[in-house]
Amino acid sequence: MKDLVKSLALIPILALPPSSASADPLPSGTTFQSTAIRAQQADEGANPGMLWVEAGAKLWGRTEGSAGKSCAACHGPAEQSMKGVAFRYPAVEPTTGHLLNLETRINLCRTKNQKAAPLAYESGELLGLAAFAARQSLGLPIGVRIDGAAAPFYEQGKAFFYRRRGQLNLSCAQCHVDNAGRKLRADTISHGLGNGYPTYRLEWQTVGSLHRRFRACLFGVRAVQYDFGAPDYLDLELYLASRAEGIAIETPAIRP
Amino acid sequence: MLSRRDVIIAACALGSLTVRPGRAHATPEFLEKAIQDITKGAPVKDGKVRLTIPALAENGQSVYTTVAVESPMTKADHVRAIHILSEKNPIAHLLSWHLGPRAGIAKVSTNIRLAASQQVTALAEMSDGTFWRDRRDIVVTVAACIDGG
Amino acid sequence: MDISPARISVPTEAKKGDIIAIKTLFRHPMETGYRVDRYGKPIPRRIVKRFSVTYAGDVVFAMDFTQGVAANPFIAFHAVAVETGEIVFVWEDDQGKIVTERRTLTVAR
Numbered sequence: 001m002k003d004l005v006k007s008l009a010l011i012p013i014l015a016l017p018p019s020s021a022s023a024d025p026l027p028s029g030t031t032f033q034s035t036a037i038r039a040q041q042a043d044e045g046a047n048p049g050m051l052w053v054e055a056g057a058k059l060w061g062r063t064e065g066s067a068g069k070s071c072a073a074c075h076g077p078a079e080q081s082m083k084g085v086a087f088r089y090p091a092v093e094p095t096t097g098h099l100l101n102l103e104t105r106i107n108l109c110r111t112k113n114q115k116a117a118p119l120a121y122e123s124g125e126l127l128g129l130a131a132f133a134a135r136q137s138l139g140l141p142i143g144v145r146i147d148g149a150a151a152p153f154y155e156q157g158k159a160f161f162y163r164r165r166g167q168l169n170l171s172c173a174q175c176h177v178d179n180a181g182r183k184l185r186a187d188t189i190s191h192g193l194g195n196g197y198p199t200y201r202l203e204w205q206t207v208g209s210l211h212r213r214f215r216a217c218l219f220g221v222r223a224v225q226y227d228f229g230a231p232d233y234l235d236l237e238l239y240l241a242s243r244a245e246g247i248a249i250e251t252p253a254i255r256p
Numbered sequence: 257m258l259s260r261r262d263v264i265i266a267a268c269a270l271g272s273l274t275v276r277p278g279r280a281h282a283t284p285e286f287l288e289k290a291i292q293d294i295t296k297g298a299p300v301k302d303g304k305v306r307l308t309i310p311a312l313a314e315n316g317q318s319v320y321t322t323v324a325v326e327s328p329m330t331k332a333d334h335v336r337a338i339h340i341l342s343e344k345n346p347i348a349h350l351l352s353w354h355l356g357p358r359a360g361i362a363k364v365s366t367n368i369r370l371a372a373s374q375q376v377t378a379l380a381e382m383s384d385g386t387f388w389r390d391r392r393d394i395v396v397t398v399a400a401c402i403d404g405g
Numbered sequence: 406m407d408i409s410p411a412r413i414s415v416p417t418e419a420k421k422g423d424i425i426a427i428k429t430l431f432r433h434p435m436e437t438g439y440r441v442d443r444y445g446k447p448i449p450r451r452i453v454k455r456f457s458v459t460y461a462g463d464v465v466f467a468m469d470f471t472q473g474v475a476a477n478p479f480i481a482f483h484a485v486a487v488e489t490g491e492i493v494f495v496w497e498d499d500q501g502k503i504v505t506e507r508r509t510l511t512v513a514r
Contacts (some may be wrong), residue, residue, distance in 0.1 A: 036310045045414035045428030048477040124406040186397030203314040205476035256314035318475035350473030358465040360424035360485040367475035
């Protein structure tokens, strides 16, 4: 712990590392969990997050909105159409130029294609659909685009990650880069990756989005929390996905 | 400069949902009474029961718990029920499982809540009216950054 | 969500006499009644009270709950495959809400 405090104090305000275009993938957050949690995560019959995946599967086939279409009506079986989608997200939607993650992409289909009201960000329905869609990429390695139209979003996300904030004046990187692998109370600080989201967190007693996790970390350093789905969080999610390059999708993971 | 305490306390500030203070906690006598209510005074022996819980739980909200009892699980000789008891939760008798010969084997798992580090008891009730138990210690810690999300 | 809160892992086929493993998950807050919301108002208790499993004419497994059981309860247990038939799973909470799920087990001699 002394080391943690010492290194926190030594970090310059914006310490950008050399670009990460080589090296082995970072270890997934799951590798920092206890054997009990890892075993429960791996067992579909015991992982409570599967309740949300199953709900998403049912919603996939449900007709919604004035267009009278279900997700399945356009996309067919998700096992085929959604396989290999989640690991490309967040991604830039070409017609609008907006950066979308899986949740906001699904909501775009709700409003534009189903002609239905968007789902609330942290609702069981949207978490279920996102978990179900992401589950179709289980075990596939993350690889997002950070060039071209995505480049400005990536740069903003990276800057967010390295900027100190809050009453504690800590950046994400000070915990998740400089102190990864160290203990903070009962937790081992991981590399702060999003490859298991939406995730079942024991503390939440429910499945939650990656943005909920961001909010928890920002609360931890007493910094401003943004709304779910905020552009800053989407940029940050893209930067995290670039750090997670090559790591398998594990949705729904389990975290304490 | 930040002290180590500041980092931990601030980073681990309690979220918007806190436990209501001032409620009674179970005492060891409370546990004894809960056991008495189940056994109706019959003696409890150590053995036959195997309680498996992690030695350390990162979050007491959900602790993976398995109980297995040695028994042929026949009509004549089987496990009738298994109970899980706590010495530090607000309620001592956490749950009961009811089994019989049609279960085949007496092995059940679930996730329990534990309010604090403590000893957990698994108590098995056999078809011949005897009671057997196993007890395990567990350290319960709390996740570093409690919600606030 | 108006979607069945139950998820059941159970084999569809077995040989007579086999011991089958059954796992269930149930979406439920298991609200303890000890917590307060952000305005200090107590959150009322809401828990599953009982879970029971009937198969081939008998209750083969049942569970009584308190708030000492984790949210979204997971249960793993066993049953002997005796004959082809329905396994009926029933969860009942303390507000009287009952959820019933059925799965067919085909038993070969």
